[in-house]
Amino acid sequence: MGTTNDDGPRTALTRDRVLRAALALADRDGLAGLTIRTLAQELDSKPMSLYYYVATKDQILDGIVDLVFAEVHLPVVGNPWRQEMEHRARSMRAVLARHRWAVGLLESRAAPGPATLRHHDATLGTLRRAGFSLRATAHAYALLDSYIYGFALQEAALPLAGVDSVAEVAAPIMERFADGQYPWMVEIAEGVVMQPGYDFAEEFEHGLELILDAITPH
Amino acid sequence: MGTTNDDGPRTALTRDRVLRAALALADRDGLAGLTIRTLAQELDSKPMSLYYYVATKDQILDGIVDLVFAEVHLPVVGNPWRQEMEHRARSMRAVLARHRWAVGLLESRAAPGPATLRHHDATLGTLRRAGFSLRATAHAYALLDSYIYGFALQEAALPLAGVDSVAEVAAPIMERFADGQYPWMVEIAEGVVMQPGYDFAEEFEHGLELILDAITPH
DNA sequence: CGTCGTTTCGTACATTGTACGATACGCTAC
DNA sequence: GTAGCGTATCGTACAATGTACGAAACGACG
The missing domain is CATH 1.10.10.60 (Homeodomain-like)
Structure with a gap:
């Protein structure tokens, strides 16, 4: 190996x-x-x-970023927007969890590849076809992508290499706060994060539903 | 110079x-x-x-990340949560716009500094004191930070080095799509992004209000 | 002046991307 | 065959990076 x-x-x-x-x-x-x-x-x-x-290593980065985009579910223009956006969001999160290195690169590439462009185009098209105004589309897109990327960013930062629960990682860190310096962090850590069965990934669904519920075609 | x-x-x-x-x-x-x-x-x-x-360059990175966190408005535990979260979010976005390199590092540092810890603690405390349940606090925090970081990530990727409008950057790119390959992107570019006076940063407020409206202490 | 802890630095090495030019390979034309 | 040529591979070398190691300079106190 x-x-x-x-x-x-x-x-x-x-x-x-x-x-x-x-x-x-x-x-x-x-x-x-x-x-x-x-x-x-x-x-x-x-x-x-x-x-x-x-030609250069940068082209390799451009290339693999496009490969990553190609893995994300391509929304079908004309389908119900809510369903497609949900599907796309979940898919994107899963893909970015699979390729933890990608989050920082996705948007920073100056030369977007065809899969990237297709993806953006299909997403925008789905919203427009569903009756979103131009500005509502821009708002929705910025909001959704911010949430997805930001969530993926946090998820990628979690040091969970083959660890069963977050608790394993959090526990030793929290011990250093045994003095009362950061009481609220300790409270959340003990009451939520380190509870058996807690999975940060599930937070994604909560936020996604909230956001999708808040979005309207205007 | x-x-x-x-x-x-x-x-x-x-x-x-x-x-x-x-x-x-x-x-x-x-x-x-x-x-x-x-x-x-x-x-x-x-x-x-x-x-x-x-000891190592990594310690320098840890150090400047903590300096960045120190620049962000520290929520005051006990104050109205909505006002404090709004303030914190705006402040964080401004700080990350000032230090465009920081977004990718913020959450990835294994050794969070004191300013970082204080910041997280104060934010959590503000929500808890406002009556948020433990789980509601975790949800709200994940949602808000995802949005803020993700937005900052996109903003940092914009190639706006001393450019007046987004249009200046977008126009040459869009020309390559003059064939009908990516109609929806072109539509949004022409109808929104390249409109005079369009400022991506303003999208932040829209999303932030939506999110804050959707959040409840549960 | 000598001694010792603190602070500074010179040299050197391994690792990176890649420029430049030489080589090897596979074909077609004679 | 074999001469030639476009395609594909590679050897060597260089500049830039983080930093290990140990020497030097400095400063205060005896």
Whole structure:
């Protein structure tokens, strides 16, 4: 598992293969682990060989961000907006939970790929077709995406690498607050976060429903 | 302006001075520009000298994140919750707009500083004192922070370096969609984003009001 | 003046992205 | 075959980064 690759006749290199390997590597080792050299190793190749398919590492980042967007449910323009927005939101959260490194990159890429553009277009179209005014669409989109991205950001920050409950992580931290310095944090930690069965991911649904209920076509 | 520093008797180095210089440097050159070497230059010192006050660069990041949190309005436990949450949200957004590099780091630091802890504690306390149940507090907090962070994330991604209107940036991008590939994006761009006077930052207020209206102590 | 704790720094190394140019490969034209 | 050429691969090298290690400079007190 630790070593790199077996032998076997190397499949021909491809821009697509490079990007998919980069995606897998980022998932496994994080963004910092995504290195031209290790990526080349993973592909049973050499660093400079990748540059035949990709001009710069930034293009690799652009590429894997678009791959991530491609995984998100594409809303169907014409379908009931509430159902589609719910589906899209859940899907996006799941995808971003799968690719924890992606949240910080999603919106920061200057060169959005086709899947990214398709996604935005379909989402906007769904709202418009459902009767949302132009401004209402802009408001709804900003609100929804802010919530989704922000939630994913917090979720990605949780240090939950193969941990059963949040309590395992929170407990040692909370011990340092045993003096009464941060009473409210302790209260919430003990009363909610560290309760058996608590799952931060479920918070997502609560907020999503609240937001969707508050949104109207105007 | 391009050169580094004038002469003058160098002020004594301090952990605090190092952190403040790091903060300023990150604001000026971005996270990537925050380098031990340039930071040392900025302080009229040498790279390895900084390591007397700071064990690792990660500690610098921890430090400036806490400085950022210190800039955010600290809610007053006991005050009306809605007013305090509004104030905190606006303040946080402004701070994160000032320090665009910070959004991705805020929640990802494993070692939260005192200002960070105080901030979370005061926010939770304000909700609790206003009658929010434990679970309602957790829900409200997750919802609000998700929205704020997500909004800041999108805002930070906007390539608005000294640009008057979003239109200046959006126009050239939209031209590439002149074919009918992404009709809904074009529609929104032309009908909203590129309208004179449009300011994405104002979207923040809309969403914030919606969310605060939807929140209840339960 | 000597001694010792505090503070500063010079040198060096491993790791990163990638520029540049050489090589290897697979085909077509003679 | 073999000469040539476009496609694909790679070896070497360089600049920039964080920081380990140990030496030096400094300052106060005996």
